[in-house]
Amino acid sequence: MFDIDEELKKLPDRPGVYIMKDDSGEIIYVGKAISLKNRVRQYFQSSRSNTPKLNALVKNIYEFEYIIVDNEIEALILESNLIKKHKPKYNVLLRDDKSYPYIKVTTNEKYPRVIKTRKVLKDGAKYFGPYPSGYAVNDTLEIIRNLYPIRTCNLKLDGGKVTDRPCLNYHIGRCLAPCQGNIDEGKYNEMIDEIIMFLNGKEDKLVEIIQNKMLYASSKMDFESAAKYRDQINSLKVILEKQKIVSTNIVDQDVIGMARGIEEVCVQVFFIRSGKVVGREHFIIYDVEHLDRSEVLSSFIKQFYLGTAYVPKEVFVEEEFEDLELISKWLSEKRGSKVTIRIPKRGEKSKLMEMVRTNALNTLNQYGEQNRRKYKEREESLEKLAELMDLEHIPYRIEAFDISNIQGVEPVGSMVVFENGDEKKSDYRRFKIRTVEGPNDYASMEEIIERRFRRGIKEKELMKENSIEVKGFSSFPDLIMIDGGKGQVNIAEKVIFELGLDVPVCGLVKDDYHNTRGIIYNNKEIELAKDSSTFRFITRIQDEAHRFAISYHRSLRSKKMFKSDLDNIKGIGEVRKKSLLKSFGSVEGIKNATLEELAKVDGMNRLVAEEVYNYFKAKKS
Secondary structure, eight states: OOOHHHHHHTOOSSOEEEEEEOTTSOEEEEEEESOHHHHHHHTTSOOTTOOHHHHHHHHHOOEEEEEEOSSHHHHHHHHHHHHHHHOOTTSOOOOOOOOOOEEEEOTTSSSOOEEEESOOOSSSOEEEOOOSOHHHHHHHHHHHHHHOOOOOOOOOOOSSOOSSSOOHHHHTTSOOOGGGTOSOHHHHHHHHHHHHHHHTTOHHHHHHHHHHHHHHHHHTTOHHHHHHHHHHHHHHHHHHHHSOBOOSOOSOEEEEEEEEOSSEEEEEEEEEETTEEEEEEEEEEESOTTSOHHHHHHHHHHHHHHSOSOOOSEEEOSSOOTTHHHHHHHHHHHHTSOOEEEOOOSHHHHHHHHHHHHHHHHHHHHHHHHHHHHHHHHHHHHHHHHHHHTOSSOOSEEEEEEEEEETTEEEEEEEEEEETTEEOGGGOEEEEOOSOOSSOHHHHHHHHHHHHHHHHHHHHHHHHHHOOOOOSSOSOOSEEEESSOHHHHHHHHHHHHHTTOOOOEEEEEEOTTSOEEEEEETTEEEEOOTTSHHHHHHHHHHHHHHHHHHHHHHHHHHHHHHOOGGGGSTTOOHHHHHHHHHHHSSHHHHHTOOHHHHHTSTTOOHHHHHHHHHHHHHHHO
16 A cells, blocks of 8 residues: 655655656656655645646556656756656647658768658758648648659668669659769769758859859750759749748747637647748646646647757747756757747737747647537537446546457458547557467457556566566456447457456447447446437547548458468568569469560569479479
8 A cells, every 4th residue: 555645755856857656656746846745745735826637647656656867957847758658637748659751862862862751860961840740741842753763772882883774763854873873973962062051041143043054054055954053043942932931040040839728738840940930839738727827838838849959059938848958958959950949029020929829829720629629529528428337537548449350351450549539549559369270259258358458567577576567468357349249249248357457348339230339338238329429439439440440450451362482582572572463464374484584574683583393393303
């Protein structure tokens, strides 16, 4: 039994991170402290000034643990990582798990490429971004490839000829085929230097360079090259006209503005590179009605920059906030040079901040009501579901299971997870049925439920014994949903009971037309009004579980169908297999092909062709 009073006495006067848990062991809050001893004790001291949210947090704390670190910056980083990982109920959460795209110029290889990536590595390449979306990156790459015929393949080039023939891009004028040794490395790198200049926002200088090339080509009577340079200049001028210059400062900046609604906040970020707005992004944050603006801003900045690989030299915000100096030090360490957080008061920067705030307000007005309705509907659906089933608690985490097979072939199971009424796709799991032969959905369901929860129990034991975090199945649901009727629900309940667990199980039943009808719980069917939010929510869960199971089943079937003798031949991978089948129509056609015919297939060489020929020759004899 965890004795809070006794554990409070043991708290060290050291910096660190504290982790609050409820009676089920779920992490409900993560915080940092200069002194763990002083900070954690404050939660349990009576105070009338506590907000309702803080009172609710304290009421639900069953136990806590802490991690000692060396300094405040380490505490800040650890706190942000734990919040992002566990998404505790009472923390301000930035519900955005995406990694931002970058443009990578592979200057660490011969004949560099220009590609999209979401990982920034210390590999000697040059990275530009982040961009607000993949679409923005794709548009920029399309512009670059229209201006410069650089390679897009991932062949390892050493400057000589490495392929028998160039690809289609060469024939349509979109690549100079360095794979054939068609272009000098120095001339190719001139194009790369100009691309880097473009990505650095120096389009004006680039236009000047290309103009000089055009004039030189004209003076040499090379009018074809001059026309090509003229078209490049015109394309760049169109781009320059579209870009909005908002600052005379060429330093990279992020400008962060906020607009507040009744229960939510919209935070808008403008990405400014070399004085130009290259993109913007907005974030809607809920459950912040009891928090002041500075607290929301502090939480947002920590979580936002934890998830992005690039930190600009300057960050502009509208007001002071908690840990401003500490966050500046952390961002400076992350960037590798000084980062300044500024609060503009007048002039150009103040007008820029006002523009970002206005955009945040417009976004909130545009999306706020729509998002609020969705959020409220999810909340009401969960409350109504708990009421219909007479559950003790609203089911925050729901896991739904489904089986998919066709006449017992490749039976598979799926587990989809909904937290707070929304999909948590990172926790989805697939199961290939191991112990059941033939079309037996009951036995298949029993297997996947048992495997899921036995694994979860084992992970929890490992976490408890070794004080380590184990990913996978350690989070248990508040409610299990089975795509099936009484029989399958009873099977699942039997497994849960035998494992010594206490998790309610319900079934999702369908009518004769295979449409959702209601739920089975405690051997009783609960009908749902088809126009209710709960019915829509249940249908959504059922459809998602079914979709996920079917997609896995199809992928296994297609792999099995595509497996052939070719998989046993040295040197034959997916690409060559497809080329051979395309050329000869079938495996039978490949068996009957001559060595010369095999060697002529796209992507083949004489050595691999001999492997194929000799393999089938041996099988015939």
